[in-house]
Amino acid sequence: MMAVTSSCKEGTRIAMDNGKYVRYTPEQVEALERLYLECPKPSSMRRQQLIRECPILSNIESKQIKVWFQNRRCREKQRKEASRLQAVNRKLTAMNKLLMEENDRLQKQVSQLVYENSYFRQQTQNTTLATTDTSCESLVTSGQHHLTPQHPPRDASPAGLLSIAEETLTQFLSKATGTAVEWVQMPGMKPGPDSIGIVAISHGRSRVAARACGLVGLDPTRVAEILKDRLSWYRDCRAVDVINMLSTGNGGTIELLYMQLYAPTTLAPARDFWFLRYTSVLEDGSLVICERSLNNTQNGPSMPPAANFVRGELLPSGYLIRPCDGGGSIIHIVDHMDLEPWSAPEVLRPLYESSTLLAQKTTMAALRHLRQISQEISQPNVTGWGRRPAALRALSRKLYKGFNESVNGFTDEGWSMLESDGVDDVTLLVNSSPSKMMGINLSYGNGFPSMGNAVLCAKASMLLQNVPPAILLRFLREHRSEWADSGIDAYSAAAVKAGPCGLPVVRGGSFGGQVILPLAHTIENEEFMEVIKLENMGHYREDMIMPNDIFLLQLCSGVDENAVGTCAELIFAPIDASFSDDAPIIPSGFRIIPLDSGMDASSPNRTLDLASTLEVGAAGNRPTGDNSGHYRSTKSVMTIAFQFVYEINLQENVAIMARQYVRSVIASVQRVALALSPSHLGSHAGFRTPPGTPEAQTLAHWICQSYRCYLGVELLEYEGSESILKTLWHHTEAVLCCSLKALPVFTFANQAGLDMLETTLVALQDITLEKIFDDNGRKALFAEFPQVMQQGFMCLQGGICLSRMGRSISYERAVAWKVVNDEENAHCICFMFINWSFV
DSSP: OHHHHHHHHHHHHHHHHTOOHHHOOHHHHHHHHHHHHOOOOOOOOHHHHHHHHHHHTTTHHHHHHHHHEEEEEHHHHHHHHHHHHHHHHHHHHHHHHHHHHHHHHHHHHHHHHHHHHHHHHHHHOOOOOOOEETTTTEEETTTTOOOOTOOOOSSSSSHHHHHEEEEEEEEHHHHHTTSSEEEEEEOOOOOOOTOEEEEEESSSSSSEEEEEEEESOOOHHHHHHHHHHHTOTTEEEEEEEEEEEEEOOOOOEEEEEEEEEESSSSSSSSEEEEEEEEEEEEETEEEEEEEEEOGGGGGGOOOOOOOOEOEEEOOOOEEEEEEETTTSEEEEEEEEOOOGGGGSSGGHHHHOOOHHHIIIIIIHHHHHHHHHHHHHHOOOOGGGGGOOOOHHHHHHHHHHHHHHHHHHHOGTTEEEEEEOOOOSEEEEEEEEHHHHHTTTBOOTSSSOOOOOOOEEEEEEEEESSOOOOOHHHHHHHEEEEETTTTTHHHHHHHHTSSOOOOOOOSOOOOOOOOEEEEEEOOOOGGEEEEEEEEEEOOOOOTSSSSEEEEEEEEEEEEOOSSTTOEEEEEEEEEEEEEEOTTTOOOOEEEEEEESSOBBBBSSSOOOTTTHSSSSSTTEEEOOOTTTTTBBBOOOEEEEEEEEEEEOGHHEEEEHHHHHHHHHHHHHHHHHHHHSSSSTTTTTTTTOOTTOOOOOOOHHHHHHHHHHHHHHOOOOOOTTSSSOOOHHHHOOOSEEEEESSSSSBBEEEHHHHHHHHHHHOOOTTOOOOOGGGOOOOHHHHHHHHHHHHHSEEEEEEEEEEOOOOOOEEEEEEEEEEEEETTTTTTTEEEEEEEEEEEEE
């Protein structure tokens, strides 16, 4: 707003200096508006040209036209700001309404608990207690289980199904707006204008339940259409079939559906559901979609069990969609399931008993998808490689579906298992069915067919101890050479390129990876897609035709450490450089699911808070019993699945190669996980300064002391109670240190520095100083670099540098100074980039 105000004042001042004000005719305003649409900030030459081309402006001086454009830009900024504030106000009003409703619900719950407590005291001998939910007049016991014996038996007739549907509606509303479930706020979720909504989970672990309330800028009918299309937003959903549908006399519809969900790991079977969906409109105009499983106790229609699936139970759940004043909809979502944990190995049962995981993967996923659709409608744009958001979402679904299929390996999709080699750590599946190969056996423009007629999948699951999934996944993404084999990457890439290809030799070597195109970020930054170019640095057999450059389409999610119970996934597939819509996609990747939350809700941030994580002793170890301060021992399960296209006559050789490769990946992951665990935090180079460097607190002291010595002013303004390191870490400008080697590499950065370079503490030491500057920047830097060593500092004019992801960064100016230690010996060079921003 300061820029807007100053711009307006400047325009007024210029007009007064000229001694007169100009009153523009409608024709003159129209001509100026046309130019404004073409160029909001015309140069002096362009303004002179406008005067020459438009005779009606001939009596106006160029400086006065400059003032008009300044005022026009000022009005445009004010209009946009007013529009933004109005949108925020509407959102806050709707959020306030949701909070008031939540407060009313909590008050009812308190009243009910007081009543139950009194009743328990009077009836201590009774084992079954019934309480009445006055909010929706539904009968429940202990706030959880519904009583149904007083209802007549249900059957498959329309009247019987309607009876089941009406009961489901009542029970769903008692959960959405009543007290039928004891809801507690989900850890880490704070209501506000920028939050996804109000998210709660059930208290207790017998059955999993999650509830969310939110606001989206879509009308209720459109919201209902999107939510019913589960395949478009529910990544774990394999299929949803509408078996039957009938209309009710009250204008609603009843549908009988069969749904299959993918298993998240290779260690447990998939789930399926047979349920009823009831869509109706309430008297207040709200749209309701409620669902519940159909089982034999209700004498309703049945669905025979399916092989390789465990039948789950969908308790009364659904969506309450109410029109919002000023447009949009207020949505209440309830997901309540019994996922039959008994069918999973004991170590995996937390996956099926976690309401937090259900909220992340289902309830919040629905809200995020709705918000993304709403944003795309209000701000239509074209993203990476000329693709619209809808096309990128379809691409994302294609990656997820292919990965889930490889993890599950359903026989009805053509997968069959190969015999083990005597060690059961890696499972091999093959698929040569026409449906699987339809997207792979393509002919390309030069006449060469693709290289394979079958797909082999090597998959495994492993238990990880005491390593945060988000940190491990970020490391796998940013340090591909630590686990990937260049020969395998080249072999996989050949599947989507024209020309013949042989078998690779599994050996060392790596590719240098560079993100060349960040395609899309979803709302809340929960997921992003990118295209990576792997430059060939390995050595292959001379009789093999291999691509010089390999492109990977990569999807990454769950990298936020602060999110509780989030599944972290890295899924990638080789693609052809043309990246056509019909290009085959054979995805591979990693999935890491926490088996418990593991995070201290009061202090969720671990690695990104440098002040709390790098203040280590001289030996690099924390005091005994500290346990890194914020993170306790946790477990997670990692699932790995890699797919290979091959010629059927080479199956035996490919199987040997795939087993060997996946076992090497598992060994690499185990090594990395061990190094990233908090118990090794003090001794692993990825989370401390390199050997020979001081502890972080001392380094921060040297940085500030050297700045004061050479530039004569203080770098930081900090209170005595706060450490220098903590203040430096939260400094608004980007501060980075690099070594004094022949090829300087970065050794330290504060939070702003990491944000600018788009990197992490783990990956920072892989970045050299010369990589972040363009050619002109490098020439200017190295020309002035000796000055730093001689006089202790230098100032650089504003320019352009590059982040680790290849994005351009502009900065107003930069300062570099020599950092000396207590013995006054040069230790490193420190840079501070002032007023930087992404271009």
